[in-house]
Amino acid sequence: MLKFIVPMAAAALIAGSAEAQPQRQPDPGCGRDVSRLCRAVMNESDGVILNCLQQNRAKLSAKCAKVLADHGQ
Numbered sequence: 001m002l003k004f005i006v007p008m009a010a011a012a013l014i015a016g017s018a019e020a021q022p023q024r025q026p027d028p029g030c031g032r033d034v035s036r037l038c039r040a041v042m043n044e045s046d047g048v049i050l051n052c053l054q055q056n057r058a059k060l061s062a063k064c065a066k067v068l069a070d071h072g073q
Contacts, residue, residue: 029067033060 030053034042037059038052053060053068060068 030060030064033064 033053033056034049037056038049041048041052050073053064054073057065057068
């Protein structure tokens with residue numbers, strides 16, 4: 001179950017408001033990074049998780065760093 005929730009949480013962080021952007025398929029690009037770097041805040045709000053990823057930017061996988069950059073984060 002956790003393997004499904006983490007990628008969904010990462011996608012939700014990046015996707016923003018549903019009204020502001022067209023619907024997309026979840027991008028699991030940051031799931032492992034959230035599990036590895038932000039485990040302590042995984043049950044917090046999307047903003048807290050995004051902040052954790054941004055604070056750990058130097059440690060992110062190339063895939064997650066690209067996802068964040070592609071979404072202006």
